[in-house]
Amino acid sequence: MLQQFQAISRWGVIITFLLLLLSLLYKDRLPDPDYYEIGRLVDPVQESTYRSPFWIEAEGQRYYVKPLYDYALEGVVVSFHDADSFGDIWHHDRWKDFLNVRDLCVIWGANVSNGVYREMSFDNDSWTCWAYWPDAQTGANFSMTQLSNNHLLVSDDYVKEALMSAEPGDHIRISGQLASYENPSNNFKRGSSTRRDDRGNGACETIYVENFEIVSKANVRWRGVYTFSAWSLGLSLTAFLILFFITPPVRKPTRY
Structure with missing residues (x-):
């Protein structure tokens, strides 16, 4: 179960980081006249x-x-x-x-x-x-x-x-x-x-x-995405680090 949560948090870090980068590109872009x-x-x-x-x-x-x-x-x-x-x-x-x-x-x-x-x-x-x-x-x-x-x-x-x-x-x-x-x-x-x-x-x-x-x-929407992704990235990264240290390693089956 912990391994599944760790995988979810890892994907959370990746997705929110990409959203943060994308919103950084657009949140301060000057609109059309x-x-x-x-x-x-x-x-x-x-x-x-x-x-x-x-x-x-x-x-x-x-x-x-x-x-x-x-x-x-x-x-x-x-x-x-x-x-x-x-x-x-x-x-x-x-x-x-x-x-x-x-x-x-x-x-x-x-x-x-x-x-x-x-x-x-x-x-x-x-x-x-x-x-x-x-x-x-x-x-x-x-x-x-x-x-x-x-x-x-x-x-x-x-x-x-x-x-x-x-x-x-x-x-x-x-x-x-x-x-x-x-x-x-x-x-x-x-x-x-x-x-x-x-x-x-x-x-x-x-x-x-x-x-x-x-x-x-x-740019209200992009600034909303930026705020959401920044907070979500922080939470996802925190969860990933906690799970990284508390999740026991997966043991490979031993063949005799």
């Missing part, structure tokens, strides 16, 4: 703000936040970076920045409607979004004025939970203020771009997020 409500993916709205500067605390650090403009952005997530991710030595260790919890690289407008993003790849490091195209024609079809890398400042737990659930391909909406902020205890300061056509250092938008919404979630 038809998936999105293109009419909503317009240029960000930037208006004068009446909000005064304020102090806020996170993880024992106090930050002075100065709102610059009210700001609303609706677009498609193409990549992201978490401040607490492995290998990020800047946000928490060097800058003591616990307010900027995540960066989202977002596209909108013609960059979505013409489908050019499907021929490209995107990546985030600790403070930059990188866009790559395979040839000059693809690059010509892509507008860097309809892409932004957004440093997102969050103090509300509910907003943070929604933000951290965003994944590549999701249609999202952010509202709050473009802002500069600083930590007087270590003289860390960061500003914000206030225009969409700048480039290089300082071109990212820093947004104090008041509201965050996932308008539509991409």
